[in-house]
Amino acid sequence: MEIDREDGRTPNQLRPLACSRNILHRPHGSASWSQGDTKVLAAVYGPKPGTRKNENPEKACFEVIWKPKSGQIGKAEKEFEMILKKTIQSICVLTVNPNTTTSVIIQVVHDDGSLLPCAINAACAALVDAGIPMKHLAVAICCCLADSGYVVLDPNKLEEKKMTAFAYLVFPNTTLSVLPEVEGEPVEHGIITSVTHGVMSVDDYFLCVENGRAATASLSAFFRKNFQQSQGASSKAG
Amino acid sequence: MSSKVSVSPTSLIDQIVVPGDVVLDLSNMTNQTIKLGSGLRQDSDAISAMRAGKFSYSKPNKYWVESSHKRYIPRTEDHVLGIVVDYKADNFWVDIKGPQIALLPGLAFEGATRRSIPKFEVGTLLYLRVVKTNIGMNPELSGTDASGKASVFGPLKDGFMFETSTGLSRMLLSSPTCPVLEALGKKLSFEIATGLNGRVWVNAAAPRSVIIVANAIMNSETLSAAQQRIMVEKLLAKISD
Numbered sequence: 071m072e073i074d075r076e077d078g079r080t081p082n083q084l085r086p087l088a089c090s091r092n093i094l095h096r097p098h099g100s101a102s103w104s105q106g107d108t109k110v111l112a113a114v115y116g117p118k119p120g121t122r123k124n125e126n127p128e129k130a131c132f133e134v135i136w137k138p139k140s141g142q143i144g145k146a147e148k149e150f151e152m153i154l155k156k157t158i159q160s161i162c163v164l165t166v167n168p169n170t171t172t173s174v175i176i177q178v179v180h181d182d183g184s185l186l187p188c189a190i191n192a193a194c195a196a197l198v199d200a201g202i203p204m205k206h207l208a209v210a211i212c213c214c215l216a217d218s219g220y221v222v223l224d225p226n227k228l229e230e231k232k233m234t235a236f237a238y239l240v241f242p243n244t245t246l247s248v249l250p251e252v253e254g255e256p257v258e259h260g261i262i263t264s265v266t267h268g269v270m271s272v273d274d275y276f277l278c279v280e281n282g283r284a285a286t287a288s289l290s291a292f293f294r295k296n297f298q299q300s301q302g303a304s305s306k307a308g
Numbered sequence: 309m310s311s312k313v314s315v316s317p318t319s320l321i322d323q324i325v326v327p328g329d330v331v332l333d334l335s336n337m338t339n340q341t342i343k344l345g346s347g348l349r350q351d352s353d354a355i356s357a358m359r360a361g362k363f364s365y366s367k368p369n370k371y372w373v374e375s376s377h378k379r380y381i382p383r384t385e386d387h388v389l390g391i392v393v394d395y396k397a398d399n400f401w402v403d404i405k406g407p408q409i410a411l412l413p414g415l416a417f418e419g420a421t422r423r424s425i426p427k428f429e430v431g432t433l434l435y436l437r438v439v440k441t442n443i444g445m446n447p448e449l450s451g452t453d454a455s456g457k458a459s460v461f462g463p464l465k466d467g468f469m470f471e472t473s474t475g476l477s478r479m480l481l482s483s484p485t486c487p488v489l490e491a492l493g494k495k496l497s498f499e500i501a502t503g504l505n506g507r508v509w510v511n512a513a514a515p516r517s518v519i520i521v522a523n524a525i526m527n528s529e530t531l532s533a534a535q536q537r538i539m540v541e542k543l544l545a546k547i548s549d
Contacts, residue, residue: 098379117379117407128444163349163358167381168444170407198327201377203349203358206328247330248320249354297360298324 076228082281084211084224084288089191089296091199097175099200103192105224107182110189112196117170129164130172134193137177150176150186157190157210157240157263163203172202183226184212186238186265191289198297207243208262209289212236213278215270221281235268237275239282243290259283321365325357325373332371345372346381376475380405380505382438382447389469389503390449392432398425402434405471405505408446412436416450418458426451433464433509435501464501467511468518474506476529488528491540492521520547 075081085106094100097113104110121131134155136147158174174196176189187210194208214225214233222229230236240263261279270278320331331348332355344350347359348371357363361375380388382404390402390410398414412434414425428434440448453459479486480502485493489500498512498521510521524543528536 098377119408166358167407198360199377201359201375201379201381203347204327205356205358207326243326243328245328245330245356246320246325247354249330249333294324294326297326 075222077226081220081222082285084285085226087289087292089195089292091195091296091300097196097200099196099198099202101192101195101199102179103188103195104179105184105188105191106226107180108184108188108226109179110185110192111177111179112189112192113175113177114172114193114196114200114202115175116172116200117167117202118172119170121169121171125171127169130162130167130170132158132162133171133173134158135173135175136189137175139178139181150189153186153238153263153265154190154193157208158193158197160262161194161204161206161208161242162197163205166203172197172200181227183228183230184224186210187212187224187240190240190263195293195296206245207290207293208240209243209286209293210238210240210263211282211285211289212238213282215268215274215278219274221274221277223281223285233268235266235270235274237267237270237278237282238263238265239279240264241283241286243293244287320363323363324361325363326360327358328356329363330354330356331363340369342369342371345370346383347373347375374475376473376478378473378506379407380474382406382410382441382505384438384441386438386504388436388438388449388505389464389501389507389509390434390436390505392428392430392434394430395428398422400428402436402449404436404438404447404449404503405507406447410438410447410449412449412451416452417462418452418456428463433469435461435464435503435509437461460501464509464511467499467509468522469507469509470522470526472506472508472526473529474504476525477502477504477506477508479528480508480525486528486536487533488524488531488536488540491537492524492544495544496521516547520544 088104091101094113097115099114102111121127125131132155134151136151174193190210214222214236217234242260334353348355349358357373359373359375361373364374365371388404390404392400393403394401400412402410402412404410417426436449439450451461496517498517501509510518512518524540
């Protein structure tokens with residue numbers, strides 16, 4: 071049974087991805103990430119000395135500043151900031167640069183659905199660009215649950231409005247490893263962040279996770295290809 | 309799942325790695341001492357990458373991730389260019405583009421005694437050596453080499469300082485001499501001091517030589533060796549007529 075999407079995509083098809091890094095002059099790392107018409111610009115400053123109040127000075131601290139496309143930031147943006155901060159904290163190695171603060175600034179260029187996953191991907195690319203020590207990358211995806219019980223990936227704004235529920239899921243990326251394969255679940259089957267809106271049954275949620283996880287392989291591959299291209303260009307000089 | 313396909317390559321040396329990639333398996337490398345450079349971390353028997361870049365290996369036992377950033381993380385025995393930002397008592401506080409401001413004791417110069425501590429104004433550019441980088445402490449610098457001689461270290465007067473990425477400064481310091489400097493050196497005479505923290509200082513008799521050298525270096529970041537030579541030749545041809 072097929073479900074029709076406005077833009078003719080299949081349910082598990084993502085919109086075209088684009089990522090460019092080191093695009094801003096002043097920040098220590100920057101990236102723009104777009105998924106279809108949704109585009110986010112991320113800039114990373116730091117690590118800077120000192121941590122803010124109420125933060126543990128024995129660990130590296132992160133602050134996230136969300137800049138909406140227009141207007142003031144509201145409760146929704148504050149929530150995004152918090153989710154992003156928690157996600158970044160869990161993927162970065164916090165013990166390498168203790169008592170430092172790293173600022174991540176997210177500028178929304180255009181919002182056409184799946185905004186938060188797009189921002190997480192952009193922040194992750196910018197952190198790598200800045201050389202912040204990380205345990206692994208994070209790949210984020212938005213899964214939507216339609217009325218009829220179908221799961222749709224990477225919805226645009228129109229689809230997002232029509233859906234009964236949606237989940238923002240963040241997974242670790244697929245890594246290369248020289249270790250012999252171990253029994254049990256691979257690392258990329260973990261889940262870093264999960265945010266759900268609306269009502270969905272447990273079975274539907276697991277369906278979302280499964281479909282989302284399947285899509286992260288292509289996102290991970292895109293990340294890796296992007297780094298290989300830019301590194302390849304700069305290592306020629308060396 | 310497609311993840312199965314990419315798993316278990318025999319070796320990742322000279323490949324681009326991204327954070328999280330497990331690059332070495334210590335369980336089949338017993339009876340070896342290995343040295344880990346920047347961008348790697350150990351998690352029991354697995355060595356994994358923390359930064360994106362080229363996983364490099366140098367005989368006999370050194371491994372590191374080669375990458376280029378705008379920010380510098382201090383390492384002991386690195387030579388850096390620092391700018392004095394403050395002085396308190398007998399110590400100078402020096403900016404070396406790191407996460408923390410670095411401490412330069414006034415006595416860390418050749419021939420300095422309690423009575424004759426060198427005086428550097430705020431804004432002075434110094435060529436220094438990193439001596440201590442303990443976690444939770446400000447890095448410590450020195451204006452002498454390991455044997456206490458001034459050798460190449462000390463203040464850099466006149467000239468022009470510009471900032472580059474750490475990758476470019478490493479390229480300038482590599483041996484054999486990097487093509488851009490070699491090509492420039494054939495036609496122009498100039499002094500250059502490169503810090504591993506991504507600062508480069510250039511001085512020459514004529515201001516225009518300084519500008520040419522600085523521009524050539526800044527343009528060379530993404531060029532290959534042959535491209536660098538062509539770029540320098542073009543630049544030099546322009547000024548000779």
